[in-house]
Every structure is written in structure tokens, then in C-alpha cells.
Amino acid sequence: MDNEIKLLKNNDKKEWTDLEWMNEFYDFLRGECPENIHFGKGHGIKLSPNKAYSIIYYLQEHFPLIPDHIEQCSECKSLYDSNSSGYHADFNEKFYCDSCMPPFIDEKDERIMRKRFERKQKLND
Ligand SMILES: [Zn+2]
Numbered sequence: 001m002d003n004e005i006k007l008l009k010n011n012d013k014k015e016w017t018d019l020e021w022m023n024e025f026y027d028f029l030r031g032e033c034p035e036n037i038h039f040g041k042g043h044g045i046k047l048s049p050n051k052a053y054s055i056i057y058y059l060q061e062h063f064p065l066i067p068d069h070i071e072q073c074s075e076c077k078s079l080y081d082s083n084s085s086g087y088h089a090d091f092n093e094k095f096y097c098d099s100c101m102p103p104f105i106d107e108k109d110e111r112i113m114r115k116r117f118e119r120k121q122k123l124n125d
Pocket of ligand 1: 099
């Protein structure tokens with residue numbers, strides 16, 4: 001396994017991928033506490049998927065602790081590893097996991113979609 005996440009210690013000796021570690025953290029931020037972590041009453045966190053991802057993004061970009069190839073799908077809000085799956089559409093700046101990947105994945109389709117998008121943008125200006 002080729003992880004970018006380098007743990008200082010691995011309490012549970014989990015052989016997880018970067019994506020699995022990030023999914024646990026993402027679940028934690030959204031209110032699902034891992035079994036081995038205990039907080040006192042009133043310390044629980046329950047963020048929306050977008051707010052939870054803002055924290056992950058911060059830790060990727062501004063305080064580079066975690067790999068920046070873990071992305072959030074713009075549609076279903078699940079995380080995916082962009083090194084091995086998913087898609088970023090330049091024309092609308094959206095991220096898609098494999099399950100939500102739109103039908104315009106080849107370059108020609110994206111070019112057409114991009115032109116439509118830019119035309120629409122111009123009309124809105
Ligand atoms: Zn998705």
C-alpha cells in the first residue's frame with residue numbers, strides 16, 4: 001500500500017488506504033465517532049458534508065497534513081481518491097466520483113459542454 005498519510009502511531013494497527021483514513025475523519029466530522037474515541041457530553045461534532053469537507057480542504061491546502069488527491073464529489077458528497085477514480089470537469093469546476101460521473105467524460109463531449117456553459121455565462125453577463 002502506497003499511502004501519503006504517514007501516521008505518527010497506528011493505535012489500532014489498521015492497514016488502511018489514504019481514502020479509508022480520510023473517510024473515517026470525514027464521518028467523524030459529520031457526527032459518527034470512531035469506536036475507540038470517547039468525548040464528554042457536549043463535545044460531539046456534527047457538521048454538514050460541505051463544512052466537514054472545508055476542514056479537510058484546509059488540512060490539505062493550508063496546513064498540508066493530508067494528501068490533496070482526496071476529493072469530495074460535488075453531487076453525492078462522498079470522498080474519492082482522484083489518483084484512482086473520479087473526474088474533475090473544468091468547465092463547471094465540479095468534482096465527480098465514479099458513481100456520479102456525468103456522461104461527458106471524453107474530451108470532445110467536455111468541449112461541447114464547455115462551449116455551452118461559456119455561451120450561457122456570456123448571456124448572463
Ligand atoms: Zn458522487
